[in-house]
Amino acid sequence: xxxxxxxxxxxxxxxxxxxxxxxxxxxxxxxxxxxxxxxxxxxxxxxxxxxxxxxxxxxxxxxxxxxxxxxxxxxxxxxxxxxxx
Amino acid sequence: xxxxxxxxxxxxxxxxxxxxxxxxxxxxxxxxxxxxxxxxxxxxxxxxxxxxxxxxxxxxxxxxxxxxxxxxxxxxxxxxxxxxxxxxxxxxxxxxxxxxxxxxxxxxxxxxxxxxxxxxxxxxxxxxxxxxxxxxxxxxxxxxxxxxxxxxxxxxxxxxxxxxxxxxxxxxxxxxxxx
Numbered sequence: 001x002x003x004x005x006x007x008x009x010x011x012x013x014x015x016x017x018x019x020x021x022x023x024x025x026x027x028x029x030x031x032x033x034x035x036x037x038x039x040x041x042x043x044x045x046x047x048x049x050x051x052x053x054x055x056x057x058x059x060x061x062x063x064x065x066x067x068x069x070x071x072x073x074x075x076x077x078x079x080x081x082x083x084x085x
Numbered sequence: 086x087x088x089x090x091x092x093x094x095x096x097x098x099x100x101x102x103x104x105x106x107x108x109x110x111x112x113x114x115x116x117x118x119x120x121x122x123x124x125x126x127x128x129x130x131x132x133x134x135x136x137x138x139x140x141x142x143x144x145x146x147x148x149x150x151x152x153x154x155x156x157x158x159x160x161x162x163x164x165x166x167x168x169x170x171x172x173x174x175x176x177x178x179x180x181x182x183x184x185x186x187x188x189x190x191x192x193x194x195x196x197x198x199x200x201x202x203x204x205x206x207x208x209x210x211x212x213x214x215x216x217x218x219x220x221x222x223x224x225x226x227x228x229x230x231x232x233x234x235x236x237x238x239x240x241x242x243x244x245x246x247x248x249x250x251x252x253x254x255x256x257x258x259x260x261x262x263x264x
């Protein structure tokens with residue numbers, strides 16, 4: 001693993017809460033001393049948020065394409081409850 | 086399909102288990118929201134959000150199910166719907182969203198990144214979303230995407246992530262307003 005890759009995994013582990021308390025402390029101290037590192041962490045947070053947004057819409061798009069029979073609407077438990085009302 | 090099998094499949098990142106639950110629970114859950122003052126679009130939206138919460142919790146191994154899946158998804162959707170009702174009440178009569186600049190800039194940034202995600206190769210994108218959203222570990226990633234082992238998956242994830250980062254950074258520098 002080269003230095004670049006190590007750096008990447010450290011930031012990644014920090015954001016995934018994979019570091020132990022001692023490592024977190026050291027990492028956050030390093031952030032205080034390095035604006036570059038802080039900037040990288042903020043950048044990675046944005047990328048993660050965007051990946052979340054993207055995946056969520058992808059899954060919703062998938063569900064929207066599934067065939068839902070309107071007839072299932074009035075069947076089963078809820079229509080039974082309605083009959084009771 | 087038994088609940089146990091659904092869980093096993095979700096833990097492997099198998100989306101067909103999500104489809105199965107969607108079709109199975111659709112009428113029961115949307116109906117409960119319709120009965121609580123929601124319209125059809127809202128009911129569908131809330132149900133999908135609740136189901137995706139469930140999907141994510143299971144694939145991240147954050148959930149120990151003590152009740153039936155249907156009961157769990159039902160209660161999540163009820164919670165989400167109550168939150169939505171409160172939100173609607175709070176903002177009733179107020180002018181819609183006045184964006185303040187920091188929030189606006191952040192949204193713009195996320196939008197640019199989303200664009201890049203959209204444009205990147207699907208095989209890389211699928212690995213990244215499976216890891217960063219679904220929370221699959223490297224062993225599951227290897228299995229789902231037909232890679233040799235967890236180490237191969239880790240290297241592949243790293244390379245894909247690097248590619249995306251560089252792609253996004255090149256877009257950022259061409260958008261001066263973000264500096």
